[in-house]
Amino acid sequence: MTGTYLGMPAFPEAAAVSTKNTRLRANLRHATHTIRAKRAAAVAELADWERLRAAGAAIKDRTLRHLDHYLERLESTVTAAGGQVHWAADAEDANRIVTELVRATGEREVVKVKSMATQEIGLNDALAEAGIRAYETDLAELIVQLGDDLPSHILVPAIHRNRTEIRDIFTHRMARWGRPAPEGLTDAPADLAEAARLHLREKFLNAKVGISGANFMVAETGTLVVVESEGNGRMCLTLPETLISVVGIEKVVPTWRDLEVFLQLLPRSSTAERMNPYTSTWTGTTDGDGPRVFHLVLLDNGRTDTLADTVGRQALRCIRCSACLNVCPVYERAGGHAYGSAYPGPIGAILTPQLRGTQSELDASLPYASSLCGACYEVCPVAIDIPEILVHLRERVVEGGPASVRGTRAVIKPAKGHAAERAAMRAARWALDHPGVLRAGQRLASRTRRFHPRRLPGPGRAWTDTRDLPAVPAEPFRDWWQRTHGDGNRSEGKSTT
Amino acid sequence: MRVALFITCVNDTLYPRTGRAVVTLLERLGVEVGFPPEQSCCGQPHFNTGYRHETEPLVRRYAAAFQDYDYVVTPSGSCAAMVRDNYPRIGAKAAAEGRGQELTELAAAAVPKTYELTEFLTDVLKVTDVGAYYPHTVTYHPTCHGLRMLRLGDRPRRLLAAVKGLELLELPGAEECCGFGGTFAVKNAAVSAAMGADKARNITATGAETVCTVDNSCQMHIGGTLARQGSTVRPVHIAEILASTEGDVW
Numbered sequence: 001m002t003g004t005y006l007g008m009p010a011f012p013e014a015a016a017v018s019t020k021n022t023r024l025r026a027n028l029r030h031a032t033h034t035i036r037a038k039r040a041a042a043v044a045e046l047a048d049w050e051r052l053r054a055a056g057a058a059i060k061d062r063t064l065r066h067l068d069h070y071l072e073r074l075e076s077t078v079t080a081a082g083g084q085v086h087w088a089a090d091a092e093d094a095n096r097i098v099t100e101l102v103r104a105t106g107e108r109e110v111v112k113v114k115s116m117a118t119q120e121i122g123l124n125d126a127l128a129e130a131g132i133r134a135y136e137t138d139l140a141e142l143i144v145q146l147g148d149d150l151p152s153h154i155l156v157p158a159i160h161r162n163r164t165e166i167r168d169i170f171t172h173r174m175a176r177w178g179r180p181a182p183e184g185l186t187d188a189p190a191d192l193a194e195a196a197r198l199h200l201r202e203k204f205l206n207a208k209v210g211i212s213g214a215n216f217m218v219a220e221t222g223t224l225v226v227v228e229s230e231g232n233g234r235m236c237l238t239l240p241e242t243l244i245s246v247v248g249i250e251k252v253v254p255t256w257r258d259l260e261v262f263l264q265l266l267p268r269s270s271t272a273e274r275m276n277p278y279t280s281t282w283t284g285t286t287d288g289d290g291p292r293v294f295h296l297v298l299l300d301n302g303r304t305d306t307l308a309d310t311v312g313r314q315a316l317r318c319i320r321c322s323a324c325l326n327v328c329p330v331y332e333r334a335g336g337h338a339y340g341s342a343y344p345g346p347i348g349a350i351l352t353p354q355l356r357g358t359q360s361e362l363d364a365s366l367p368y369a370s371s372l373c374g375a376c377y378e379v380c381p382v383a384i385d386i387p388e389i390l391v392h393l394r395e396r397v398v399e400g401g402p403a404s405v406r407g408t409r410a411v412i413k414p415a416k417g418h419a420a421e422r423a424a425m426r427a428a429r430w431a432l433d434h435p436g437v438l439r440a441g442q443r444l445a446s447r448t449r450r451f452h453p454r455r456l457p458g459p460g461r462a463w464t465d466t467r468d469l470p471a472v473p474a475e476p477f478r479d480w481w482q483r484t485h486g487d488g489n490r491s492e493g494k495s496t497t
Numbered sequence: 498m499r500v501a502l503f504i505t506c507v508n509d510t511l512y513p514r515t516g517r518a519v520v521t522l523l524e525r526l527g528v529e530v531g532f533p534p535e536q537s538c539c540g541q542p543h544f545n546t547g548y549r550h551e552t553e554p555l556v557r558r559y560a561a562a563f564q565d566y567d568y569v570v571t572p573s574g575s576c577a578a579m580v581r582d583n584y585p586r587i588g589a590k591a592a593a594e595g596r597g598q599e600l601t602e603l604a605a606a607a608v609p610k611t612y613e614l615t616e617f618l619t620d621v622l623k624v625t626d627v628g629a630y631y632p633h634t635v636t637y638h639p640t641c642h643g644l645r646m647l648r649l650g651d652r653p654r655r656l657l658a659a660v661k662g663l664e665l666l667e668l669p670g671a672e673e674c675c676g677f678g679g680t681f682a683v684k685n686a687a688v689s690a691a692m693g694a695d696k697a698r699n700i701t702a703t704g705a706e707t708v709c710t711v712d713n714s715c716q717m718h719i720g721g722t723l724a725r726q727g728s729t730v731r732p733v734h735i736a737e738i739l740a741s742t743e744g745d746v747w
Contacts, residue, residue, distance in 0.1 A: 016687035310593075329674045333691045369685060371678025371692070372545060374645035388586070394547030425543055429551040432506060432538040433558060442510050462683040466690035467721030470511050477504050477513035481532045
């Protein structure tokens with residue numbers, strides 16, 4: 001049973017705690033810097049990377065513009081190939097559909113391929129409530145599940161753990177879930193992998209039902225695609241009798257030709273590989289080979305609302321590579337849990353407030369979880385302008401405005417708790433729009449500069465707790481200009497310093 | 498060629514020395530500089546915090562203040578990027594709200610003439626050796642908006658490399674954000690401070706006497722953090738280094 005993101009504090013409070021966790025900081029720094037450098041090298045190998053990136057963005061945009069068409073096409077091709085398609089408007093819908101499908105098989109256990117969509121909807125908890133045990137089979141997801149923990153990274157869910165912690169989790173928790181860890185387990189990576197392999201092999205061989213997500217769905221043939229490194233996905237997709245795939249509606253691509261672009265973009269961006277070890281594709285069911293029953297649950301859960309937003313819809317291009325997390329200086333220091341959803345890092349900061357809305361304190365704080373440094377946009381393989389969307393969502397938080405809510409046009413109210421800031425911003429704008437007032441303020445600051453405190457009270461403490469204030473100069477620039485150049489607009493003669 | 502200085506609100510109020518350096522430098526290079534006093538702030542603090550509508554009067558003010566000039570030069574990568582990237586967005590959003598093309602037209606006039614200082618030197622004046630002399634060791638931190646929005650590339654480094662007496666020392670992790678981020682510095686103070694502390698440690702480790710950027714707002718955060726760490730490294734804006742000569746050392 002995994003934990004839940006419900007009731008977590010707003011980003012600044014959670015991050016204030018995690019930035020002080022020196023072990024977490026060291027784990028994350030090491031992991032993100034390593035993968036960051038490898039990605040840069042893998043991408044630099046391709047002379048046409050920028051064109052690939054533009055192609056990826058263009059294919060996604062075109063598909064999203066005609067999403068209804070491609071989804072209906074997908075439904076017909078999957079059905080023709082022997083699959084059954086289910087439509088889920090939200091998380092509750094999807095969980096109910098999957099739970100009923102598992103119940104109908106009479107099984108009480110399922111094996112899972114790592115899947116962001118099922119994390120997003122909290123499927124494991126819903127299944128547990130129905131008395132069904134879901135076993136995570138991705139190594140990192142297994143570590144998270146055994147540790148009663150939450151994923152903190154899209155690609156490497158246990159990135160916040162180092163190998164000693166993993167050894168302890170395996171030693172103490174594996175027995176509760178099945179085959180125990182071998183006696184005297186060391187923290188050598190090969191030993192840890194072997195312990196996981198032995199533990200998971202029993203699950204694969206016993207499983208009658210597998211649950212997966214998908215990286216892509218090809219509309220022209222009804223083919224689903226899972227891209228992975230460990231081979232656990234291949235096991236889950238081929239051994240069980242029943243396969244249930246829960247996939248966000250934005251994962252559809254029109255043709256195999258389109259898929260080819262993403263199969264180049266994704267591995268280099270995520271694991272820094274030219275090609276990932278396992279790419280599994282399946283089209284409905286095949287007699288005598290693989291699952292006999294295949295269900296595809298197409299998940300909306302806020303995606304149609306996101307699509308209705310002309311700026312925010314770029315986020316639906318995301319192929320979940322996690323390159324943006326690995327370059328983000330905020331993610332590196334705050335850790336993934338502070339983002340309070342299955343989607344941490346920069347992509348989470350723009351996706352979660354669109355999928356869940358901006359009404360909770362946590363969700364309203366996410367668009368501000370960025371210094372707008374732009375490193376995420378630079379590495380994004382589908383060119384999502386994350387800083388642009390962050391600022392766009394900040395506006396939704398403080399000003400409210402029109403948005404699509406569950407498929408209906410609505411006017412969102414500003415989030416709570418911004419009244420003082422709004423008043424300050426308005427006052428500042430007024431002063432800046434009246435240079436006489438600005439100048440009077442500057443002069444006052446200059447004349448009283450000897451009396452300025454070194455530490456500020458109230459909200460100003462957020463600055464002076466860790467940083468000195470700049471010294472206010474004897475005169476602002478505009479006074480110097482007037483003194484040396486007169487009121488005239490142009491400079492006259494040599495200036496003095 | 499009518500050239501105006503856009504000093505920016507932060508430099509005007511807190512770093513007038515940088516403004517004096519820009520004027521000194523440009524005049525030395527034979528450029529006549531104007532300073533329209535109606536100018537104030539580009540609106541970035543408002544826009545980036547989500548107050549787009551509060552930004553609009555400042556877009557109008559910027560456009561009006563500089564309408565008679567061919568070039569607007571500003572010693573801030575961040576403020577130049579605000580004009581160039583965000584003014585057209587503000588115009589497009591106003592148009593989408595049914596408020597016509599006014600802001601789009603003002604943005605279209607402002608964008609092509611707005612230059613960050615080092616861009617103006619290398620791209621318009623086409624100089625890299627500005628005749629400067631600065632007998633110090635310097636490490637250069639490329640600030641994010643100059644680096645990733647303006648794509649300044651190696652312009653600042655080329656200018657610094659041509660300064661006599663200056664020794665440029667490599668900054669480890671140079672392209673990582675310092676953690677300032679405008680209101681981010683107080684809204685997410687813990688993360689901002691953690692990023693600043695790492696940046697400041699990297700700067701001190703270079704052994705340089707000064708750290709140079711094209712943005713005093715980032716430098717306010719870096720300098721404040723360096724001082725709190727007890728570091729003796731001085732933050733200096735690139736304009737002040739380029740203004741310095743053998744006859745007039747800054």
